Ligand code: NDP
């Protein structure tokens with residue numbers, strides 16, 4: 001029996017890089033995202049390249065009914081999910097709190113907190129029945145430390161941090177591992193989404209940095225799944241070498 005990983009937000013960035021890496025290591029994939037054409041492309045490519053099975057599971061994590069219906073409708077043999085990569089998320093805007101946009105706030109809380117919880121609950125119920133499983137939650141350095149104009153995005157990732165701790169405690173009785181992965185700046189579509197398609201501003205975030213790539217983060221996530229059954233990385237923060245925490249960067253090139 002091949003192992004099964006369910007990845008939310010597999011149409012871009014970390015999720016997509018995880019899809020390739022887990023497929024390369026022989027996992028069958030359940031892939032989620034809203035952009036169905038990207039899911040189809042990814043499924044075609046991964047099936048051909050790695051000879052694994054791929055189940056497309058498009059839904060919007062913000063929609064409670066869609067999430068629970070879609071996970072309930074997964075064919076029985078696919079419900080033996082070994083790993084959940086609870087990754088779908090976004091930042092929307094970067095504004096002073098008093099100037100914040102309410103639509104942006106709602107998008108972040110609905111996706112990063114409520115959507116994140118819906119997916120984790122639906123999948124943890126499946127794992128609980130089998131008394132095994134590994135949930136990997138995408139937090140952030142922004143969930144450890146608040147930076148200027150980070151306010152609501154940081155709050156959503158602090159919530160992920162708290163929920164990872166809570167899930168780890170409550171799922172202990174089912175032998176489910178819970179790992180929180182907290183990356184620093186990584187060059188994906190994240191900033192393009194945050195700055196609403198403004199490519200110049202999005203690019204400027206990474207000025208002078210060799211930022212993390214999606215592949216760097218996927219490699220660390222995959223590593224966490226390779227440890228023996230009795231070993232769990234609970235909480236892991238990673239950044240590029242030029243970043244110390246959520247605030248301090250060295251944008252000078254090294255000698
Ligand atoms: P990307 O923008 O490249 O990817 C985000 C993914 O999330 C896409 O596949 C998108 O798919 C999916 N997504 C967003 N909203 C929804 C939704 N409502 N329903 C389903 N899927 C959704 O960003 P990253 O890969 O960088 O980010 C992944 C996670 O990592 C996020 O939680 C982010 O907060 C976190 N993170 C990112 C960092 C970075 O610097 N890049 C650093 C630390 C954490 P689609 O649009 O097709 O639905």
Ligand code: 8X3
Pocket residue numbers: 139140141142150183184185186246
């Ligand atoms: C993404 C990293 O520093 O842009 O979570 O908030 S940061």
